Amino acid sequence: MSDTKLHELSRRSFVKTGAAGLAATAAAANLGLLSSTAFAQSGDKVLGLGIVGCGGRGTGALGNCLKAAEELGLKVKLVAVADIAADRTERTKKAIESSWGAKGGYGVTDETTFVGMDAYKKLCAHPDVDIVVQTTPPGLRYLTLREAVNNGKHSFVEKPVCVDSDTYRHVIASGEIAKQNGLAIVTGTQYRRENSYADAIKHLQDGVIGDITASYQYYCSSTQWHLGDGGETKWDPMTYQMRNWPYFPWLSGDLIAEQSIHNIDAINWSMGGPPIKAYASGGRIARTQPEYGTIYDHFDVHFEWENGVKSAFMGRHFEGATNKVENRWIGTKGTMDLRPNPGRTAWIARGHDGTTVLARNTGREDNNQPYVEEHKALIAGITNNAPIMEIQGVADSSLTCILGREAAYSGKELEFKFLAETAKLKLRPEGMDDGPKAGPANLPYPDVRKPGSYKVV
Numbered sequence: 001m002s003d004t005k006l007h008e009l010s011r012r013s014f015v016k017t018g019a020a021g022l023a024a025t026a027a028a029a030n031l032g033l034l035s036s037t038a039f040a041q042s043g044d045k046v047l048g049l050g051i052v053g054c055g056g057r058g059t060g061a062l063g064n065c066l067k068a069a070e071e072l073g074l075k076v077k078l079v080a081v082a083d084i085a086a087d088r089t090e091r092t093k094k095a096i097e098s099s100w101g102a103k104g105g106y107g108v109t110d111e112t113t114f115v116g117m118d119a120y121k122k123l124c125a126h127p128d129v130d131i132v133v134q135t136t137p138p139g140l141r142y143l144t145l146r147e148a149v150n151n152g153k154h155s156f157v158e159k160p161v162c163v164d165s166d167t168y169r170h171v172i173a174s175g176e177i178a179k180q181n182g183l184a185i186v187t188g189t190q191y192r193r194e195n196s197y198a199d200a201i202k203h204l205q206d207g208v209i210g211d212i213t214a215s216y217q218y219y220c221s222s223t224q225w226h227l228g229d230g231g232e233t234k235w236d237p238m239t240y241q242m243r244n245w246p247y248f249p250w251l252s253g254d255l256i257a258e259q260s261i262h263n264i265d266a267i268n269w270s271m272g273g274p275p276i277k278a279y280a281s282g283g284r285i286a287r288t289q290p291e292y293g294t295i296y297d298h299f300d301v302h303f304e305w306e307n308g309v310k311s312a313f314m315g316r317h318f319e320g321a322t323n324k325v326e327n328r329w330i331g332t333k334g335t336m337d338l339r340p341n342p343g344r345t346a347w348i349a350r351g352h353d354g355t356t357v358l359a360r361n362t363g364r365e366d367n368n369q370p371y372v373e374e375h376k377a378l379i380a381g382i383t384n385n386a387p388i389m390e391i392q393g394v395a396d397s398s399l400t401c402i403l404g405r406e407a408a409y410s411g412k413e414l415e416f417k418f419l420a421e422t423a424k425l426k427l428r429p430e431g432m433d434d435g436p437k438a439g440p441a442n443l444p445y446p447d448v449r450k451p452g453s454y455k456v457v
């Protein structure tokens with residue numbers, strides 16, 4: 001099949017689905033979208049890469065994908081870029097053209113450079129795009145994933161993939177449609193493809209410390225960047241929040257979802273799934289200025305699994321304090337520490353008397369490249385007619401973070417099942433189901449949540 005025919009097939013099969021009807025459509029869908037079989041049959045096809053959200057991680061992810069293709073001997077080319085800001089699209093284009101242009105990895109034109117609030121729609125509908133790298137703020141992931149899947153495109157989605165109950169259900173529904181139509185969704189929880197982590201979790205599950213009875217997780221780091229207010233030409237309220245998205249829970253999910261998800265996901269991975277409930281506290285004591293929106297700066301959450309095992313999580317953004325990013329598991333026979341040395345990925349299992357049972361101490365020097373591995377899995381899966389679908393795990397880990405956040409915001413013990421199945425929790429402003437619009441004067445800026453007076457419904 002020629003490339004042109006592949007793209008015609010993709011366009012003909014395009015399906016537009018309202019947000020509410022996603023799940024129903026998934027059940028009925030047999031859309032004949034551009035399939036991995038078609039890729040496998042196309043032989044020498046160059047996979048067209050598009051990106052929505054040309055920020056730091058997005059530009060990095062493009063380089064990772066092109067490197068993955070180079071290492072696998074496959075052909076991938078960046079063909080389209082989209083962002084709300086022209087300075088971002090230009091920066092990404094320049095970076096990729098200078099690193100990959102001479103190797104045939106760059107082919108963006110003025111016609112395939114999309115800027116504005118609806119840029120993501122234009123990119124997802126473009127016939128030359130086969131894979132959409134989605135690296136906008138997390139609160140918009142449901143939109144970009146829906147658009148990519150409905151246009152028959154494969155997806156790489158950065159974590160977290162949802163920020164509330166509503167967006168959780170959206171991404172699960174989009175995953176169902178993707179699965180039924182042979183589309184891949186690979187996610188940016190890169191610990192899952194890091195040798196030391198995979199090795200540690202396997203040993204845990206094989207019983208190196210006996211049965212897991214409890215765990216501790218830390219994601220304690222410094223404060224993040226803030227881009228200001230646009231200078232002389234002040235950004236409108238929507239653009240301001242989109243540019244400074246980490247500080248607004250409807251866009252980032254708060255720091256526990258945006259950043260701590262990596263370590264919370266590692267615990268879910270070791271336990272074989274998400275917890276059933278959470279009890280938590282948190283607040284804002286060090287970063288209280290209004291420009292830092294309404295996120296908390298610290299969380300303490302106790303998660304509990306069906307078998308009674310508990311995990312204590314601590315996450316914070318404190319400037320000038322001691323940082324710690326690691327996990328510890330406690331088992332019937334001993335303990336395991338993962339990443340005990342700052343800057344090195346390694347693990348050590350000890351008996352309860354402190355003697356080392358088993359360790360992987362060589363750190364990053366013998367490690368793989370997890371950010372590249374996730375793209376190898378994505379493109380190899382597509383070309384080998386075995387598209388990888390991993391939305392459920394990352395959605396569950398994203399919702400686990402949301403569970404911890406909402407338990408802290410409300411002060412109430414909350415259940416995972418309630419958030420997944422019953423809660424109406426939806427953070428984005430009214431009237432935005434089909435995407436953000438530039439500059440509404442009434443963009444909500446809700447108060448910082450106060451435990452006791454804020455209730456999750």
Ligand SMILES: NC(=O)c1ccc[n+]([C@@H]2O[C@H](COP(=O)([O-])OP(=O)(O)OC[C@H]3O[C@@H](n4cnc5c(N)ncnc54)[C@H](O)[C@@H]3O)[C@@H](O)[C@H]2O)c1
Pocket residue numbers: 052053054055056057058082083084085088116117119120135136137138140158159160188189190242243258259436
């Ligand atoms: N896996 C990891 O290690 C890792 C590391 C960093 C970031 N991330 C994740 O990657 C994502 C992006 O983070 P980042 O650090 O690159 O942020 P960033 O702010 O640098 O990039 C986000 C980009 O999205 C653009 N954007 C905002 N709203 C948009 C819209 N409506 N349509 C199109 N573009 C829009 C912004 O202009 C910006 O260029 C986040 O989900 C973050 O959690 C993952």
